[in-house]
Amino acid sequence: MNSIKLQIPSLVENIRIVESFIDNAKDKYEWDDDIYGNIMIAVTEAVNNAIKHGNRSDKSKMVHLQLDLAENKIQFQVEDEGKGFNYVSLPDPTAPENLEKPGGRGIFLMKHLCDEVSFSKEGRAVSLTFYFN
Template sequence: MTKQTTKSLTLTSSFEQVSRVESFVDELQEWIGFDQDMYGNILLALNEAVTNAIVHGNNEDEQKNVFITAVHEVPKLKVSIQDEGKGFDPSSLPDPLEDENLLKEGGRGVYLMEQFADEVTYSEGGTRITIEFLIDEQQ
């Protein structure tokens, strides 16, 4: 019997759909068996990525979807989040740690993803983000 290596979830672009991310991370934890610290890192990063995809990528257009695909390639968990928007250039984002940006309400999502994941990459013209986590198999 072959162990399943992929899980996926499709969301409509309604902000209320972000709440489904936690159940998806619960499913990933049951599937792979990572600890609570890793759970928190994954949940935070995916919440930020999905929120960005819904709000900024798809402009909360409920006719557009957000596609989440998790692939377990020991020792990594790779999660891709793709929206149906126009994309963006991640290098154009302002540094959230600069003095003029510290008190701004938004602009920290990408920074947080990069802090809590082991690797973050962008593709498909900025409509797809892939977030990688190294999972300790000894847990």
């Protein structure tokens, strides 16, 4: 398995670094455009959540990103240095009472773009898995 790691301070503008990281991996590993689009949206959403919600935009706290490449899958691990959260009882963003709310769609979006999404470390880490056809 091939592994690449990236660590960024918790500043929203550092999402650009993550986008470049994903672009470089796409070129290096020749990902299809469809999987690339899903990866870009899901991973930047996870990093954004880690910066804003996990580390509360505290630039002294880091967001850790790891890409693991296997023969049939790509897996990203995004971890923050925050307190974690209860990922089991998330409100459904498609429920009528939540449709007007500005937030709460990130994890929902990730679950639709990835083949597998799993949380660990009390919600401080999320694993996003994409399988190749």
